[in-house]
Amino acid sequence: METIKTLAEIVNDYKGEQLEVNENTTFEDLGFDSLDKVDLMMQVEEKFEVTLGDDLVVTTIGELAAKIDELKK
């Protein structure tokens, strides 16, 4: 949950607005295109000190959080 909360903060900071972000929120819901996704991933990598790589396929915030938690173990 903590990871999703931090991801929500990063997303809202990126979008410059307060959106309802939960584990089921998709990048499509957020209106993210490929450039936004890469930009966000770079910020996530920096914040969580993980390497996600360019090949990572995730659709929802929940999937991204699970991947981060797995890498942080």
Place this chain on the structure above:
Amino acid sequence: MDSILKGKTVVVTGAVRGIGLAIAELCAQKGANIAIPYVFVDPAPALEKLRAMGVKAEAYECNVADFNKTKEVCDKIIADFGAVDALVNNAGITADKLILRMTEEDFDKVIAVNLKGAFNMTKHLTQNFMRNRGGAIVNISSVVGLMGNAGQANYSASKAGLIGLTKTVARELSSRGVTCNAVAPGFIATAMTDALTPEQQDAIKKQIPLGFIGNPDDVAKAVVFFLENRYVTGEVIKVDGGMYI
């Protein structure tokens, strides 16, 4: 009517003399504030000229070939100016030799400054442009990047590479309203051409249909055209007196 450059921040690498300084001066005339990454040449006279035009101007010692240093300098410029609205990758060097004599070092150092330097600056300012939802990048290529030139395998390769970089960045960042274009100068009067003998200058003029060597200001006008136009991207303008038609 005011230029859209008025009050904007333009980064011009190597703008302490020659073509770079002419670009910075024309931008300053239009009301833009100027940030100059530079090496070797004392930036004080250029800064004095620009500040006398009523704009903010700062210089940052930085070899553009240095990835980490360019990151540090780009962050400093954003902190000092608030944001960057345009980038002109002008810094460049030559190390001319026929390929038979050209060393690996000659090749690498020219590619490092001319091509990787533009990559470094563009890369480190991309997030800034994306956040701003707009911006303009102009790369100073060369007509020899299009036509080749004996004795300049390294330089012409770097300048041709800049055209590929320009077109790719134009495609990647167009969705954020960022344009990326290139200017390809031919023979332009600089300290380098001034050092040529009258015979050498005549030989050069014979290759130019318009019959004369251009001025740095001719290049600056093409750069400013791109900076002021939001609907042209991925384009290359030759400023060469018709040398390569």
